[in-house]
Amino acid sequence: MATPLIEPQHAAGEVPVKIRLHQLTKSFETAGGTVTALDNISLDIPSGCFFMIVGPSGCGKTTLLRILANLEAPTSGTVEIASPAEFRPGNSMVFQGDSLFPWMTVFDNAAYGLALRHVPKAEIRETVDYYLSRTGLKRFANAYPHQLSGGMRQRVSIVRAFANDPDILLMDEPFSALDEQNKLLLQEELLRIWDETRKTVLFITHSVDEAATLGDRIMIMTAQPGCTKQIVDVPFARPRSVLELRARPEYGEFVYSIWGQLRDEVERARSRDLNEKKV
Incomplete structure (x- = not known):
């Protein structure tokens, strides 16, 4: 932590x-012995x-x-992160693969983090509409992931991350x-x-x-x-x-x-x- x-x-x-x-190290125990993934990163x-x-x-x-x-969790060493403002989540992650929920529309996928934080619906609508417009996805707001190209799905992932306003x-x-x-x-x-x-x-x-x-x-x-x-x-x-x-x-x-x-x-x-x- x-x-x-x-x-x-x-x-x-x-x-x-x-x-x-500071001196961050991470090791994993495997059948073949201990594997050090990260070694003393500062x-x-x-x-x-x-x-x-x-x-x-x-x-x-x-x-x-x-x-x-x-x-x-690191095996040894420390991770220090400046605390975000109270209303803002610490981080959001965009993965390499397709990480959208297939049963949700583009809008609902993009709004997911905001909805989890119980942001008012009007604010969610304004924020998500803004980022969908910025990325050329506004007219696909009601589409589902299987109806999009790979590049468009990744754009939705980026919108979801920025819309959540992480630190x-x-x-x-x-x-x-x-x-x-x-x-x-x-x-x-x-x-x-x-x-x-x-x-x-x-x-x-x-x-x-x-x-x-x-x-x-x-x-x-x-x-x-x-x-x-x-x-x-x-x-x-x-x-x-x-x-x-x-x-x-x-x-x-x-x-x-x-x-x-x-x-x-x-x-x-x-x-x-x-x-x-x-x-």
Whole structure:
């Protein structure tokens, strides 16, 4: 369970810390023995930061997000999170796969978190209508998930998360299953909504392009056991256009530098997997 983060007074203009991890470690007991997923991670994430996490498969990225969502408990170390306002939930999570309720309409799926908190119906209607309009889903409000494309269903998941007005938004590879065209459109929509809200976002991705396009900071994780290899500030100003940003030569240079840091870890993870198959 995360403990409240008690911060000292901040200097004028200084951004307060929203999440602080100190020597965070997570191990699992398996039939083959103890497996360490996360090893001694310490970092501060400022309030309002769009924080990207990249790393090879199996490095503990999703485990880290689940700990922050209080779905897993750390084996050791501490998680401190600045308390949200009383009326606001601590976090909302957007998953990689389809997480909509198939028996609910688009509107009811988007309103789910608000309804659980017993928000007045008029406020629910106003909030959900706003985000459905922003994402081009207003005319599908009464449709069911099976009547939507994969990209549209993922848009509903994003609307549900933002409509609930969480203090922190946790996103676990939300666009990985989409085709490139839908991925680009949703990245643009996510950036537009985030520019309005400036929520603290933790976003897992395997795509260095996606990390550089969306993020303020990128944490590069090592192969298992996952720990912090490097944290890099993204040098591009906001607001951003996905296609315009990717057309700039300095963007390509930045992505190449991130991939240079990540490549050794991906190769190390691949070698480990091949050796395990041989045993």
